[in-house]
Amino acid sequence: MTDAARPFPEAAREALADSQLRRNLRTATTTIREKRAAVVAERDDWEALREAGRRIKAQAVRHLDRHLEDLERTVTTRGGVVHWARDAGEANATVAGIVRAAGADEVIKVKSLATDEIGLNDALAEHGIAALETDLAELINQLAHDRPSHILVPAIHRNREEIAALFRRHLPGAEGLGSDPSELTAIARRFLRRRFLTAGVGVSGANFAVAETGTVCVVESEGNGRMCTTLPHTLVTVMGIEKVVPRLDDLEVMLQLLPRSSTGERMNPYTSLWTGVRPGDGPGAFHLVLLDNGRTEVLADEVGRDALHCIRCSACLNVCPVYERTGGHAYGATYPGPIGAILAPQLTGLREHADLPWASTLCGACYEVCPVKIDIPSILVHLRRRVVAQGGAGHGRLDPERRSMAALGRIFLTRRRFEAAQTAARLGAWPLTRDGRIERRLPGPLKGWTAVRDLQAPPAQSFRAWWAERERGGGA
Amino acid sequence: LTGTAVRVALFITCLNDTLFPQTGRATVSLLEGAGCAVSFPAAQTCCGQMHANSGYGREALPLVRRFVEVFGDAEAVVSPSGSCVAMVREQYPHLAREAGDEGLLRDVEALGPRVFELTQFLADELGVEDVGAVFPHRVTYHPACHALRALGIGDAPLRLLRGVAGLDLVELPEAATCCGFGGTFAVKNPDTSAAMLTDKLRAVLDTGAEVVCAADNSCLMHLGGGLSRQRSGVRAMHVAEILAAR
Numbered sequence: 144m145t146d147a148a149r150p151f152p153e154a155a156r157e158a159l160a161d162s163q164l165r166r167n168l169r170t171a172t173t174t175i176r177e178k179r180a181a182v183v184a185e186r187d188d189w190e191a192l193r194e195a196g197r198r199i200k201a202q203a204v205r206h207l208d209r210h211l212e213d214l215e216r217t218v219t220t221r222g223g224v225v226h227w228a229r230d231a232g233e234a235n236a237t238v239a240g241i242v243r244a245a246g247a248d249e250v251i252k253v254k255s256l257a258t259d260e261i262g263l264n265d266a267l268a269e270h271g272i273a274a275l276e277t278d279l280a281e282l283i284n285q286l287a288h289d290r291p292s293h294i295l296v297p298a299i300h301r302n303r304e305e306i307a308a309l310f311r312r313h314l315p316g317a318e319g320l321g322s323d324p325s326e327l328t329a330i331a332r333r334f335l336r337r338r339f340l341t342a343g344v345g346v347s348g349a350n351f352a353v354a355e356t357g358t359v360c361v362v363e364s365e366g367n368g369r370m371c372t373t374l375p376h377t378l379v380t381v382m383g384i385e386k387v388v389p390r391l392d393d394l395e396v397m398l399q400l401l402p403r404s405s406t407g408e409r410m411n412p413y414t415s416l417w418t419g420v421r422p423g424d425g426p427g428a429f430h431l432v433l434l435d436n437g438r439t440e441v442l443a444d445e446v447g448r449d450a451l452h453c454i455r456c457s458a459c460l461n462v463c464p465v466y467e468r469t470g471g472h473a474y475g476a477t478y479p480g481p482i483g484a485i486l487a488p489q490l491t492g493l494r495e496h497a498d499l500p501w502a503s504t505l506c507g508a509c510y511e512v513c514p515v516k517i518d519i520p521s522i523l524v525h526l527r528r529r530v531v532a533q534g535g536a537g538h539g540r541l542d543p544e545r546r547s548m549a550a551l552g553r554i555f556l557t558r559r560r561f562e563a564a565q566t567a568a569r570l571g572a573w574p575l576t577r578d579g580r581i582e583r584r585l586p587g588p589l590k591g592w593t594a595v596r597d598l599q600a601p602p603a604q605s606f607r608a609w610w611a612e613r614e615r616g617g618g619a
Numbered sequence: 620l621t622g623t624a625v626r627v628a629l630f631i632t633c634l635n636d637t638l639f640p641q642t643g644r645a646t647v648s649l650l651e652g653a654g655c656a657v658s659f660p661a662a663q664t665c666c667g668q669m670h671a672n673s674g675y676g677r678e679a680l681p682l683v684r685r686f687v688e689v690f691g692d693a694e695a696v697v698s699p700s701g702s703c704v705a706m707v708r709e710q711y712p713h714l715a716r717e718a719g720d721e722g723l724l725r726d727v728e729a730l731g732p733r734v735f736e737l738t739q740f741l742a743d744e745l746g747v748e749d750v751g752a753v754f755p756h757r758v759t760y761h762p763a764c765h766a767l768r769a770l771g772i773g774d775a776p777l778r779l780l781r782g783v784a785g786l787d788l789v790e791l792p793e794a795a796t797c798c799g800f801g802g803t804f805a806v807k808n809p810d811t812s813a814a815m816l817t818d819k820l821r822a823v824l825d826t827g828a829e830v831v832c833a834a835d836n837s838c839l840m841h842l843g844g845g846l847s848r849q850r851s852g853v854r855a856m857h858v859a860e861i862l863a864a865r
Contacts, residue, residue: 152810508795528675
């Protein structure tokens with residue numbers, strides 16, 4: 144969320160014209176949607192699980208202050224160090240300080256959205272510290288100087304030919320590399336292994352952190368995460384404050400919901416849990432950075448705060464008909480898709496990404512699959528109202544849309560005005576109408592509509608006129 | 620509710636009233652055919668869905684109050700639009716709560732359960748399966764999102780369509796995917812809307828149907844406008860018009 148985003152409609156227009164992107168997205172989202180549907184259908188208690196997940200997150204967020212203090216206490220008791228960061232700047236400075244103190248100039252990273260959100264890699268670079276992404280897709284993006292386009296599958300926009308070309312350019316010993324996926328992963332593995340064994344500091348995010356025990360949990364598919372959290376001497380975890388859950392038992396529910404919703408697996412390949420530090424086993428130093436970065440402000444919105452229940456499964460992206468066509472970059476935020484459209488603007492107090500709540504048809508597919516039952520469409524509508532009320536995203540006083548909405552609102556307030564407007568619409572459309580349709584391209588707000596569709600013209604008799612005639616005994 | 624002399628107030632919707640009167644006429648004929656006494660409160664205008672969904676809650680609120688005034692006393696309110704019914708049932712309580720208007724909240728919560736989408740009213744409330752229609756054409760059905768997910772009308776339209784004589788009902792691939800209309804979305808995000816329309820129309824054309832139908836003319840205006848622009852030879856029709864065909 145670091146660079147100023149282009150308006151969504153404009154960025155989407157460009158993405159829609161990218162045939163490679165469209166094909167990749169369609170294939171990937173279709174596959175993952177089908178996998179998810181199949182493993183969810185196996186569970187006849189899925190709805191009960193979702194409801195349990197919703198309750199856990201709602202309770203965690205409702206008493207967030209208490210759970211975070213508990214977490215600080217339990218992590219500290221088990222030998223970890225807890226840091227509080229109000230914003231990206233504080234979090235980045237904290238991590239840089241820890242790396243410096245450890246005498247390192249390189250860190251290896253587990254895939255993490257929180258560190259993307261705060262722009263950690265760039266901030267570390269300014270301190271002369273190199274951050275290496277070890278998740279395969281994140282590594283691909285890093286080599287290409289590209290941003291993630293999906294929460295879970297960050298290089299979903301690239302195909303293997305492109306990846307092979309990247310590896311040939313950047314990875315040692317990759318000259319003459321083909322595009323066979325097993326060849327590609329083998330060369331990345333050889334490259335990463337050496338770094339796992341030499342790095343002094345590992346950096347991760349967190350899927351969950353348990354307040355009662357001080358246990359941090361990371362869920363992943365490749366095993367790179369476990370390398371990062373166990374091999375280096377120092378481990379730093381950056382987590383958004385909403386990731387805390389009260390009890391260890393809560394993971395029982397969450398670890399069933401998350402893999403089925405995200406990768407469409409019954410269980411993900413690697414689930415790492417660690418509690419503080421232990422001599423001779425894993426890192427000797429553990430730091431937990433608790434990141435606010437706008438989250439406390441989100442809590443103040445009674446409707447919008449449910450966005451903080453998100454467990455980053457990305458099921459909503461995979462079913463979203465808008466995301467499936469535009470991909471993640473068009474959203475211009477760390478969090479794309481339906482969840483991004485409600486989370487990204489709220490994390491900046493609606494100062495940035497204010498047009499994202501409109502990047503949805505409100506079709507409701509996201510709500511249907513959300514494992515913690517976040518009512519995304521209702522929050523989208525709620526945020527649209529907040530943005531309009533603040534005059535954001537082009538909805539200032541002089542906005543033509545705002546003025547026509549106000550005018551229409553007045554028309555709908557009396558029968559007389561409404562009927563007059565119906566007549567005016569019929570007369571206005573008449574010169575343009577042919578066979579009941581307006582076929583030509585119109586300017587202004589109807590430009591987009593008439594570019595690809597004919598427009599239905601008002602017929603000679605409205606329904607109410609027909610009804611009145613029938614009542615008088617003149618009609619059918 | 621029983622089929623004999625149920626008094627139904629028709630909530631036509633501003634869009635149908637102005638642009639699709641034939642859907643309204645079909646709705647009246649279906650309801651009367653099912654034994655209902657239909658009235659049309661002429662003071663009705665718009666439910667406020669466009670305002671509410673586009674961020675103009677303040678402008679929508681007087682329309683919510685107006686709707687309650689016009690329809691508050693009705694035994695049953697029936698509308699041939701899933702999304703407008705979803706607006707009344709789902710969004711009115713949110714709007715009343717946001718406005719902090721307890722009286723309005725009570726009113727809309729009392730009224731909501733008496734407001735029905737047409738096919739759901741016919742199939743589930745009145746228990747009608749065969750409306751006596753004849754429509755000898757190949758037809759595919761698009762389940763509009765608000766009717767499907769917000770309202771949960773399920774297969775009510777399909778059950779009614781299966782009872783139509785001569786009708787060859789073909790399944791629409793990826794039927795539950797949104798068509799890309801989305802109200803002002805079609806205007807504010809025209810390119811994404813067009814991309815979704817293209818995919819939906821491809822699915823429609825692949826079925827070989829002559830007609831694509833739905834329980835909502837807003838989506839059909841978008842689908843029909845695209846079909847007509849492409850000179851596809853496929854028509855978009857409201858389910859009610861098929862069910863009223865003789």
